[in-house]
Amino acid sequence: MKQLTPDLAKTAYKYMNDIRHFEDRVHKVFLTGAIPGFVHLYAGEEAVAVGVCSHLTDSDYITSTHRGHGHCIAKGCDVNGMMAEIYGKATGLNNGKGGSMHIADVDKGMLGANGMVSGGMPIAVGAGLRNKYLKTDDVAVCFFGDGANNEGNFHEAMNMASIWKLPVIFVNENNNFAEATPQIYATAAKTIAQRAEAYDMPSERVDGKNFMAVFEAAGRAIDRARQGDGPTLIECKTYRNYGHFEGDQQTYKYDSPEEEAFAKRDDIQEFRAYAVSEGLFTAAEADQIEQQSTDDIEAAVKFAEDSPLPDPESLYEDVFAD
Amino acid sequence: MKQLTPDLAKTAYKYMNDIRHFEDRVHKVFLTGAIPGFVHLYAGEEAVAVGVCSHLTDSDYITSTHRGHGHCIAKGCDVNGMMAEIYGKATGLNNGKGGSMHIADVDKGMLGANGMVSGGMPIAVGAGLRNKYLKTDDVAVCFFGDGANNEGNFHEAMNMASIWKLPVIFVNENNNFAEATPQIYATAAKTIAQRAEAYDMPSERVDGKNFMAVFEAAGRAIDRARQGDGPTLIECKTYRNYGHFEGDQQTYKYDSPEEEAFAKRDDIQEFRAYAVSEGLFTAAEADQIEQQSTDDIEAAVKFAEDSPLPDPESLYEDVFAD
Amino acid sequence: MSRKPITFMQAINEGLTQAMEKDDRVFIMGEDVAGGAKVKHLADKNEDSWGGVFGVTKGLMPKFGRERVIDTPVSEMGYMGAAVGAAITGLRPVPELMFNDFVGFCLDTILAQGSKMRYMFGGKAKVPLTIRTTHGAGASGAAQHSGSYYGLFASIPGVKVVVPSNPYDAKGLLLAAIEEDNIVVFSEDKTLYGMKGDVPEGYYKVEIGKATITRAGTDLSIVTIGKMVQVAEAVADELAKSGIQVEVIDLRTVAPWDEATVIQSVQKTGRLIVIDEAHPRNSTATDIAAVVTDKAFDYLDGPVKRVTAPETPVPFASNLEQLYMPSVKRVLDEASEIIDDLKVVKA
Amino acid sequence: MSRKPITFMQAINEGLTQAMEKDDRVFIMGEDVAGGAKVKHLADKNEDSWGGVFGVTKGLMPKFGRERVIDTPVSEMGYMGAAVGAAITGLRPVPELMFNDFVGFCLDTILAQGSKMRYMFGGKAKVPLTIRTTHGAGASGAAQHSGSYYGLFASIPGVKVVVPSNPYDAKGLLLAAIEEDNIVVFSEDKTLYGMKGDVPEGYYKVEIGKATITRAGTDLSIVTIGKMVQVAEAVADELAKSGIQVEVIDLRTVAPWDEATVIQSVQKTGRLIVIDEAHPRNSTATDIAAVVTDKAFDYLDGPVKRVTAPETPVPFASNLEQLYMPSVKRVLDEASEIIDDLKVVKA
Ligand SMILES: Cc1ncc(C[n+]2csc(CCOP(=O)(O)OP(=O)(O)O)c2C)c(N)n1
Ligand SMILES: Cc1ncc(C[n+]2csc(CCOP(=O)(O)OP(=O)(O)O)c2C)c(N)n1
Ligand SMILES: [Mg+2]
Numbered sequence A, B: 001m002k003q004l005t006p007d008l009a010k011t012a013y014k015y016m017n018d019i020r021h022f023e024d025r026v027h028k029v030f031l032t033g034a035i036p037g038f039v040h041l042y043a044g045e046e047a048v049a050v051g052v053c054s055h056l057t058d059s060d061y062i063t064s065t066h067r068g069h070g071h072c073i074a075k076g077c078d079v080n081g082m083m084a085e086i087y088g089k090a091t092g093l094n095n096g097k098g099g100s101m102h103i104a105d106v107d108k109g110m111l112g113a114n115g116m117v118s119g120g121m122p123i124a125v126g127a128g129l130r131n132k133y134l135k136t137d138d139v140a141v142c143f144f145g146d147g148a149n150n151e152g153n154f155h156e157a158m159n160m161a162s163i164w165k166l167p168v169i170f171v172n173e174n175n176n177f178a179e180a181t182p183q184i185y186a187t188a189a190k191t192i193a194q195r196a197e198a199y200d201m202p203s204e205r206v207d208g209k210n211f212m213a214v215f216e217a218a219g220r221a222i223d224r225a226r227q228g229d230g231p232t233l234i235e236c237k238t239y240r241n242y243g244h245f246e247g248d249q250q251t252y253k254y255d256s257p258e259e260e261a262f263a264k265r266d267d268i269q270e271f272r273a274y275a276v277s278e279g280l281f282t283a284a285e286a287d288q289i290e291q292q293s294t295d296d297i298e299a300a301v302k303f304a305e306d307s308p309l310p311d312p313e314s315l316y317e318d319v320f321a322d
Numbered sequence C, D: 001m002s003r004k005p006i007t008f009m010q011a012i013n014e015g016l017t018q019a020m021e022k023d024d025r026v027f028i029m030g031e032d033v034a035g036g037a038k039v040k041h042l043a044d045k046n047e048d049s050w051g052g053v054f055g056v057t058k059g060l061m062p063k064f065g066r067e068r069v070i071d072t073p074v075s076e077m078g079y080m081g082a083a084v085g086a087a088i089t090g091l092r093p094v095p096e097l098m099f100n101d102f103v104g105f106c107l108d109t110i111l112a113q114g115s116k117m118r119y120m121f122g123g124k125a126k127v128p129l130t131i132r133t134t135h136g137a138g139a140s141g142a143a144q145h146s147g148s149y150y151g152l153f154a155s156i157p158g159v160k161v162v163v164p165s166n167p168y169d170a171k172g173l174l175l176a177a178i179e180e181d182n183i184v185v186f187s188e189d190k191t192l193y194g195m196k197g198d199v200p201e202g203y204y205k206v207e208i209g210k211a212t213i214t215r216a217g218t219d220l221s222i223v224t225i226g227k228m229v230q231v232a233e234a235v236a237d238e239l240a241k242s243g244i245q246v247e248v249i250d251l252r253t254v255a256p257w258d259e260a261t262v263i264q265s266v267q268k269t270g271r272l273i274v275i276d277e278a279h280p281r282n283s284t285a286t287d288i289a290a291v292v293t294d295k296a297f298d299y300l301d302g303p304v305k306r307v308t309a310p311e312t313p314v315p316f317a318s319n320l321e322q323l324y325m326p327s328v329k330r331v332l333d334e335a336s337e338i339i340d341d342l343k344v345v346k347a
């Protein structure tokens, strides 16, 4: 199992900061009107994406969700290309044709954010099937929300991954809500992790605000998958810092002091404190990483703003491969 | 809870025989070519349909499957109208426009056989929702197969019925196979009953060849539902006497002596022996019921054969209600 | 009946309210149509609940309670199938499919179940079901949240489809749909929600299956669906400068669409353009072109021109999305064949 | 290449076999495409396995093993989505949707995922995926197992659709489809499975997007899809008695259909009938009528006539089902307007 070396810890810390800065910045730009459409921010959930993806290489696959910026960054997508995509510019990762909900980078193993709740789940199973079919030891990670766990896709994907013992890790991001609907209302099971039993699949439920908890659970699951021991479900309890989408009034927050306390935990600060105390990096190094991250995201915004719109002719291109 | 009175036992025994004779007869007629299309026979599973439906009245609802003749008879549908429907005659329950896979009688609470595997599951939830919405104590029973338990519909229906505490009884007919695919291959869970836990729903697993086992489990579940205590899943282990559809070579039967022994149990004979030994009816009465049943089904075949084809104009009718 | 100017969104909200007041069997369900289920401070009848992702159903839960305004899990197949089940057993559900692009998650309940039940049961069942959904590009929703699939629904025998273009029609068509004993897909262009118009305060219906002529003319007919009536009106204004009198028909009902009105118009004008934002193949636009050509061939002075989306998914970038939708410029360009002809005639 | 007479079903089986021999990345999956998974006496490579509900894939598991002939649970959305996932990551899946009527269970994977991925990813992905399915009435399958939905698939930008009418085309089109880097829906009329025809033994392709003229004529064009070519040929025989020379076009590919061939034919004959068994609204038949009228208006001597299914679900009773499908009689009746005209011209 991959250990958290100082190098890996620094990379992880950088990615977590990149995500936070990216989202905070998008939040601000959205208010100016420069970014159009439906934008769902990942800030607050960094420990999940980065905790899991720290174990992956470019030849592992992930599928993502409508709240996909964090997964993209954690999987190594270029933040300039991402920001330009969200602005709808020609230099975007998808040439401006996808936008926030469809950022993808197949070469990096990032099979796309997905505007359909649960849409990525069977796709991840297909990527896992491919990994097994070609006798690789690559894995496929499927990120999905608490809302997605009530779609039929969850059931079919979990069942198929289990009967075929595929190298798929189902990572549930339980941030308490699907839009304005609490998980405890919509999901009959006491926990989402518990649902794995119905598929004879191992599962864990971890504190998703705690980087190490996610990192270690993911490590165990990914190891099993690489060794041909099949899929795992990991439920990560987390919380989003912003509304469901930009514009949400969030009248449904917070129902209890416990919820509020949990919501206000900062996974990045917690990881910094842990890493510094464990000697993985120093406070000065952390400061430096934070600054670098701020600069990188600032540069990404500038890159996006300075980029041209797509060529009108591209409207008609790339419907089919020839 | 409804007790098995002598009267109820006789009715149940009559229905079980009706189903068996009906199916045996359809099997024979199919070979002659007089019945066209895709026909799935229920023979061998009588104890399930009748064991459950013995608790129901016309104001309770059921949804059924492609293997629906047994459910129809158990719910009180007219066997003449059923047979005529299977022949595609104007006197059929659906005026000949539905056929074997779509027999329905909404007035009897029979919401239709269903050609779509799992298609009836959310419909049953809707009927349960209606029962609760109108503050009745009627229930909805959802019959579905082991194959259907791997469709997304299963997941969504079970979850909704549970969070809304609806009066729905999910009756799984686990006859080992979905077409030629064994349940143990396609279903990751060790049992189907076990899947109820993922929905915080009570469940039981019973010997579906044993009428009393089904009758009693159904009684408990239906009572709970009528009292507002929500849904239940009952898995009934059973086996079909014939192939998946008429024409199936059944090369997948039998994989073990245990399977064969189970397959050859006769739920009707077992119930007869039990009922006679308990004094619910006498052997002579049983003989009489059997004879009556044979006669009734013979009459149904004659009724169907003598009936006219639908009026050609009816092709265009009843697309919309006006 | 007294009238007041309200938005398209408010008109739908008012229609739902009045339908629910009139008939206890009418209820609504869908993802976050109330919002905040089980959140203590948003308990039954609380005013702060969401009321749908666009706010269209805001106020209904406070008024009718959570028993009649039902938040569902993210389970489109499940709750749409439940709506079919509730309808066939006597209720009158009005489920919401948040975006029509999610049709791929629930199509079976419409295509194979609800739309066929009455027919395959020999006429012995009714499925009174109104499915509200949204369509349309122009909100930067990208490929999975901007499609227009009313034509797909309209291809299914047994389904009626309604697409209102203004607040008045929205309310009246919705009330008519909810009174239907059939499946009606009621498709709302999400970019029209803020449009204002005079709407009667009371209960009224706009007949399903009837188009309306929004501008009379003698030279050229333009048939439109939903928001496209605005493009047609602008085209008409433009062509009026060349003395061309355009007749604009707002289809209102996409299935069954009003053949009589359209054909009568074409018999008068001899020329037809159909403006439809949906995908171009096997669509309502091709249906209209095919039927009109068939039934009014001898009246046509030129081919029926269809101005539609290109044969692509909806792109995200704003400049591409603008090009994707039919516009005055695109109509004038793509139908130049018959327009130029007309100009010659008129000159 | 040497040829032998085999059935439509065998031709497809041979196509699958040769595609799998040629390319290791090709595999098939679906419900019971092998059959008997985990049944001991039907273990890997056993000859007695089902090979699909119609037997089309019989022999493939014995030859290629269960790793490349994968039985799935009854989970259409799941395995079709998995096929999309396997395709975008480099394999070439050939999943089977047993009946096209089950489209409502898996549409999202095609409509919102597979067909849009390349476009919305900016051209940086390929989805080489051939979906085999079956359509068509005439087997007493009733309302949920007899539909023809190739037109629905064809309405989706980014999806190609192929409908073979004979064994030769079936094999050649299938091999061409599997070589495509796009989603192709390959739709088989289940009532054609027993049809015999000469088929080359080796590997060959029939070009996707090209129609074929099965009978040349100068008076009337008939465009057909799949099995309907047989109806058209019978109509042509019948009309030949009145001296009318019919040109019959077998479309082969429904999306994108071959505009050049159809329009050229119409430019010659001036008259067109489209025979299509699918539902009548927003269909391939209306698409053809609309496009041909648009692009060849000045060549047409009369309206394009569409002979299709009525606007109803498929009925079960055999007499009704026969009426449901286009037949020689129905073509002669429903297109009498242009046929009578022609007879006058010819007389
Ligand atoms: C198939 C589908 N249904 C509904 C929606 C609308 N929608 C977008 S996000 C969302 C909630 C998803 O909740 P969850 O899975 O918990 O993810 P989160 O937003 O909390 O990250 C819904 C219902 C959708 N995009 N796709
Ligand atoms: C949605 C759908 N998928 C597939 C089929 C084809 N099919 C018909 S019956 C069947 C097997 C069903 O198995 P099960 O649910 O166990 O019922 P059983 O036949 O054993 O009673 C299948 C796959 C179908 N009719 N509908
Ligand atoms: Mg969530």
Ligand SMILES: [Mg+2]
Residues within 6 Å of the ligand: B145, B146, B147, B173, B174, B175, B176, B177, B178, B179
């Ligand atoms: Mg079974």
